[in-house]
Each structure stands twice: as structure tokens, then as C-alpha cells.
Amino acid sequence: MVMLAGLSRSGHLDAPETPALPGGAKSLSFGASQGLAWMSAPLPLARFRVLDLTRVRSGPTAVRQFADWGAQVVMVEAKTGTADIAGPRDRSDFQNLNRNKRSLCLDLKTAKGRDVFFRLAEQADVVFENFRPDVKHRLAIDYETLHKINPRLVYVSISGFGEDGPYRERPGLDQVVQGMGGLMSVTGLPGQGPVRAGIAVSDSSAGLYAALGAMTALLEREVTGVGRWVRTSLLQAQIAMLDFQASRWLVEGEVAEQTGNDHPTAVPMGLFRACDGVINLAASGQPLFVKLCEALGLAHLTADARFTARARGRNRAALNAEIEAVTITRSRAHWIETLNAIGIPCGPVNRIDEVFGDPQVRHSQIARSVTHPRLGPLTLVGQPIDMSGVDSSLRTSAPDLGQHSKEVLAEYGFNTGEIEKLMADGVVR
Numbered sequence: 001m002v003m004l005a006g007l008s009r010s011g012h013l014d015a016p017e018t019p020a021l022p023g024g025a026k027s028l029s030f031g032a033s034q035g036l037a038w039m040s041a042p043l044p045l046a047r048f049r050v051l052d053l054t055r056v057r058s059g060p061t062a063v064r065q066f067a068d069w070g071a072q073v074v075m076v077e078a079k080t081g082t083a084d085i086a087g088p089r090d091r092s093d094f095q096n097l098n099r100n101k102r103s104l105c106l107d108l109k110t111a112k113g114r115d116v117f118f119r120l121a122e123q124a125d126v127v128f129e130n131f132r133p134d135v136k137h138r139l140a141i142d143y144e145t146l147h148k149i150n151p152r153l154v155y156v157s158i159s160g161f162g163e164d165g166p167y168r169e170r171p172g173l174d175q176v177v178q179g180m181g182g183l184m185s186v187t188g189l190p191g192q193g194p195v196r197a198g199i200a201v202s203d204s205s206a207g208l209y210a211a212l213g214a215m216t217a218l219l220e221r222e223v224t225g226v227g228r229w230v231r232t233s234l235l236q237a238q239i240a241m242l243d244f245q246a247s248r249w250l251v252e253g254e255v256a257e258q259t260g261n262d263h264p265t266a267v268p269m270g271l272f273r274a275c276d277g278v279i280n281l282a283a284s285g286q287p288l289f290v291k292l293c294e295a296l297g298l299a300h301l302t303a304d305a306r307f308t309a310r311a312r313g314r315n316r317a318a319l320n321a322e323i324e325a326v327t328i329t330r331s332r333a334h335w336i337e338t339l340n341a342i343g344i345p346c347g348p349v350n351r352i353d354e355v356f357g358d359p360q361v362r363h364s365q366i367a368r369s370v371t372h373p374r375l376g377p378l379t380l381v382g383q384p385i386d387m388s389g390v391d392s393s394l395r396t397s398a399p400d401l402g403q404h405s406k407e408v409l410a411e412y413g414f415n416t417g418e419i420e421k422l423m424a425d426g427v428v429r
Contacts, residue, residue, distance in 0.1 A: 043070020048125040059130035060097040061207025067100035075103045081401045096380045098398035105402030105429035112427045130158040143229040154217040154227040162233045172234045177202040181238030189260040206237035267312040274332040281346040296326040372397040402429040
């Protein structure tokens with residue numbers, strides 16, 4: 001058995017032979033210590049030390065990518081904690097965002113607190129922060145300051161709108177950025193007016209881009225020995241996620257509009273009624289369109305001038321009506337089985353509970369479970385990546401505020417007397 005460097009020996013991983021939970025979750029049980037666990041082999045990112053100064057969603061999402069793959073992540077938290085929009089620490093959102101991390105409660109507004117942080121940064125590989133751009137400079141924990149202390153450090157900043165520019169001081173919020181970044185203008189039914197996406201697209205995508213940037217900088221550091229300042233913003237991430245809708249404007253001058261449940265450019269692709277609900281189907285390419293028409297008993301449509309590959313977009317409504325007149329006569333299950341059998345993508349529109357009851361979702365084991373010391377078993381959303389030879393099971397629930405303060409400081413070289421003095425002075429909790 002190999003122990004991850006610098007971690008508590010009291011954490012342990014029970015054999016994963018416990019029964020599966022609802023939704024196909026794997027149940028893992030942990031001992032009283034919530035330090036990172038003993039593993040049969042180090043996880044891919046186990047050699048990296050990460051200091052997490054982030055809060056809300058975009059930052060914790062970025063850091064979670066490191067934590068889940070074994071990095072030694074320390075949440076550096078103020079006495080008020082970092083629950084914020086993610087809700088109280090015991091709620092599902094906070095637990096899902098901050099699993100596999102440890103907590104150090106440190107007052108960065110004091111000189112002593114900053115001195116402690118500098119000692120941590122000297123030994124860290126990555127620092128993540130999502131303060132407003134001016135805050136890190138006021139606290140003197142900005143990239144320039146930390147780079148002098150540790151030139152190898154990769155420093156990652158997530159802001160609402162950028163580290164400079166006319167909006168740099170504005171607070172960034174997902175829904176505001178969904179609107180500014182164009183997403184709300186293309187979401188919803190035609191003529192409905194702007195509609196927000198049902199998930200925090202700009203927050204989550206900014207977090208993923210930040211994690212990708214950090215890992216890219218770490219790869220470069222293996223060659224150069226020097227870290228980088230990695231920057232992204234909710235606005236940049238949201239625009240990047242527009243993808244083909246953005247390129248339609250940039251390259252072809254087309255301003256995308258709302259198309260509801262129909263694909264913006266591919267026809268037919270969208271939502272169609274069955275006799276007991278609705279299905280999504282997609283048959284926009286000519287070979288698939290021919291197959292669809294034959295399966296629906298509408299082979300004559302393939303010779304209709306309105307529905308050639310070039311004309312289908314202009315006559316979408318008429319084509320959709322022809323298709324739905326047939327799909328509504330049979331059940332969802334019938335069409336899902338029939339169309340998939342001939343290679344036409346088709347599926348149900350599931351509620352969230354139905355998602356986790358789906359046989360393929362259960363098989364994927366993306367629902368994973370850990371045992372919280374107070375809350376008992378918690379089922380969370382696991383990593384969507386499978387990696388050969390790596391156990392991607394979750395290891396620990398989100399920590400309590402300051403749960404690992406003494407443990408972390410000891411690992412970073414603080415002696416018992418220093419730790420006790422810092423706690424007595426209220427610098428550390």
C-alpha cells in the first residue's frame with residue numbers, strides 16, 4: 001500500500017464491497033478522520049499541492065477536478081466559511097462541489113495570516129482564486145507577489161469579466177453572464193423572449209476551462225520549471241460555450257435566434273410527440289433522413305422538393321408536422337427501440353429522477369457515494385471520465401470549517417508551538 005505524500009495515516013479506505021445505492025451509486029465508507037485516504041496506488045494528480053481560495057461555484061468546480069484525481073487540496077477559508085450561494089455546508093450543493101478537499105481556517109486579513117499563507121504558497125504547486133480583481137492585490141496575495149515567493153507556482157484566477165478592461169470591477173453572476181454572453185438569446189421558444197439555461201453554464205464552464213488551463217501550465221512547468229498566471233472569466237467561458245452559434249456570426253454574419261426544441265441548423269432534429277409523451281430524434285443527414293422516412297411509412301417525402309437537404313430548413317414546420325402525425329400514433333418505447341435499431345439517434349426526455357434510474361446511467365456509476373461523519377451516506381455526482389487503472393471513486397465528503405487546520409499546518413512544516421500560538425491569536429481556527 002502506498003500512502004499519498006504528507007497525508008494522515010488515520011484516514012482509510014474500506015473495501016468497496018458495499019451494496020450499490022439507488023441510481024447505481026457506489027458506496028464507500030470512511031473512518032473518523034476525513035484526511036485523504038490510503039490508496040493502493042497514487043491517483044494521477046497525487047503529487048500536486050493545491051491551495052483553494054475560491055468560493056461560490058466556478059472556483060470550487062475548477063478545484064474539484066484536481067481534488068477528484070488525487071491532488072492534495074486545501075481549502076483556505078475565512079472564519080465565515082465559503083458556503084455562500086452553494087448553501088450551508090451540509091447541503092447537497094456544497095458537499096458535491098467540495099468533496100475530496102480539506103479545510104484550513106485562516107484569517108488572510110491579518111499580517112500573521114498572510115505570513116502563514118506565504119509559507120504554504122512556497123510549497124504549493126497551484127493556487128486558485130476567484131476574488132474580484134482588486135481584492136487579491138489588497139490582500140497582497142496576487143500573482144506577482146506569490147511568483148516572487150515561488151516561481152514554480154501556477155496561479156489561477158477566475159473573474160466575472162476579466163482581470164482588466166471596462167468591466168473588471170463588476171461582480172460576476174452566472175445568470176447575468178448568460179444574458180451578456182448570448183446564451184439567453186438563443187434559449188427558449190421562438191418569440192418567447194430570453195430564457196436562462198437550467199444549469200449554471202457560465203460558472204461551470206469557467207471552472208472547467210480554469211482547470212484545463214492549470215493543468216496545461218503544469219505540463220509546461222515540467223519543461224520550463226516556471227509557473228504561469230492562468231486567467232479566465234465567466235464571460236469568456238460563456239462565449240466559448242456558444243461554439244457554433246458564435247462562429248455563425250463571426251464567419252457568416254448570421255445572428256442566431258431562438259428555435260425552441262428544434263436544432264438551430266439541423267433538420268429534422270428536435271422534440272416530437274408520441275402517444276404517451278415526447279421523444280428527441282435526430283435525422284438531419286440525408287442517409288438518416290431516408291431511413292427515418294422509411295421507418296415512419298413516409299418514404300414519399302424523400303422525393304418532395306420541400307424536403308431536400310437544402311430545402312428542409314426553410315420548410316421545417318411542415319416536415320415536423322408530417323413526422324409528428326406518425327410518431328404520435330405509437331409509444332415512446334416503440335420509437336426509441338425502433339429508431340435506434342436502425343441507427344437513428346432517439347431518446348426520451350427524462351426528469352432528473354429518471355436520469356439516475358436509466359440503465360445506462362446506472363451502469364456508468366456516475367452516481368457515487370461517500371459517508372459523511374454526521375450525515376451518513378451521501379450520493380454525489382462523480383467524474384464523467386473513466387481512466388484505465390484508476391479508481392475514480394469519491395474518497396471524502398466536504399470538510400467542516402477548519403477541520404484540518406492543525407493537520408495541514410503540520411504537513412507544511414509548522415511546529416506544534418507555532419500552531420498553538422496561531423490558534424491562540426485567532427489567526428487560525
